[in-house]
Amino acid sequence: MPLEDVQEVISMRPLTRVFHAPAAVAGVTSLRGEVLPVLDLGVLLGHSPAGFGATADARIVVVREKTGKKRRAGLRVDALGPLREVAAGGLAPPPSTLSAAAAELVVGVIPEAPPCSVLALGSVLDSHLLASVAAPADAEV
Secondary structure, eight states, X not given: OOGGGEEEEEEOOOOBOOTTOOTTEEEEEEETTEXXXXXXXXXXXXXXXXXXXXXXTOEXXXXXXXXXXXXXXXXXXXXXXXXXXXXXXXXXXXXXXXOXXXXXXXXXXXXXXXXXXXEOHHHHHTOGGGTTSOOOTTOOO
C-alpha cells in the first residue's frame, strides 16, 4: 500500500467482535478514544479468517484516505515487511494468476525481487466483502 495511505502501525490489541459482521471485519478497537474498525486483510485477499493476533508478528496498520470520503480503518496483518520503493518505471501490471478477490484490490506489482503487490486503499475499503453488513445510508465505514 502506498506509504501516504498509512497513518501508523500499532501492535495487535484485543478486538471486540461485531455481531453479524462479515468475516472480513475482524472487530473494532479503541485508538486514542475513537472506535477503529479492524479489517482482516487476509480475508479481503481471499484467505480464511485469521485468529486474533494469530502470530507474534501480527500488527494493525491504521490507514486513512487523504481525499474523498477520508475513511479510516485498521488492517490486521500477520507481519510487516520492509518499505519498498517503486522504480522509475513504475508498477508492473498485476499477474493474471491472482485470485479474483486479490485482483480487485491490487493496482500493480513492484517487479524487483522479491515482487510485491501494491493495494489500493479505496478498493480495500470498498470491497464487496464488507458490504454484507446493513448500514444506514448516511453511515461511513
